[in-house]
Amino acid sequence: MARKNARNGLIQAALEVVEEGGMGALSLDTVAQKAGVTKRGLLYHFPTKHALITGVHQQLAAHFEQALEQATGHTPQQATLRERTKGYVEAALNAPSVGEKRFLIEASQEPEWLEPWMQVYLRWFPEDQTPIGELSKEELLCLVARMSADGAWGYLYATGSALDDANRKRLSSTILQNL
Template identity: 55%
Template sequence: MARPKLIEATLTAVEERGVTALTLDAVAEQAGVTKHGLICHFPSKHALIAGIHEELTAGFELALIEAAGGPPERASLVERTRGYVRAALSASMNVEMQLIMEAANEPEWMAPWERVYRRWFPEIGQPVRGLDEISLRCLVARMAADGPWGYGAVLPTGLSDGDRERLVRTILADLDGA
């Protein structure tokens, strides 16, 4: 059983049952493998969730590279921010949001997200009062792009593709000329 199939089964189990109901038994059942088969790849629920975060961040970084037109080293802050807004709002991310919220107090689970974010935005953590106008506008755009994750989670149907596209256009409009 390949890890990607187990990761996909885990995401499906989280989507159907929620993070709190996630068990190794539920994932094994979803993947159609024995619990022992799952444990060969992920020896614990903690390791499974850590693997999920590694997989999700790898996918998110690929989306960032595509949306920004290249890796962060070859993009300006504005280009990286535009890419972030597009990638963050490219699809419904209810499962990812649930997992990230669950990871908030678990450094090992958050580490891959921090690694990607710091790679794309190394200036993170600077006091807002010290940011120049462009850096501030980019920060506000990233924060605006993160907001729909929570907003979409409380709606019974989430945000439609059209809604997400309108939000992208509106957020990016503030970066025009930056």
């Protein structure tokens, strides 16, 4: 139990380092210092910076999956495609921290960092393995809604904008209006 909490503390410290100084500030030394542990203690859990970043992505993806379950009230197997899509839009539009956003942008740079995200996504949307030309109308509308949520997230990140609850709901309902 203590080891898992130590690992989570190190991941939280990494998120804080990146929140404060960007990805360039991330090093094993800065994370150990932020977490209040020795570098050796950090290396016990994460032997390399790459392993630390992988651990951050695994935890962030797991938290996103929890948000999907909370938003739908179901596991992916129990929810309909529309419920899963509505949950995705809701979860995607919830504002991650600046540190989380910076890590998410980095995920595309490394297959190992992207993998936990893809596992979650494919559990929730296995139909997306079907070529777009073969999707049913409902599947296509759901895909467009998820892509819109991702685009909104990217827009908000790029512009530094934030959404209050009322505007988050307005944007979400607009994205989902065709479902």
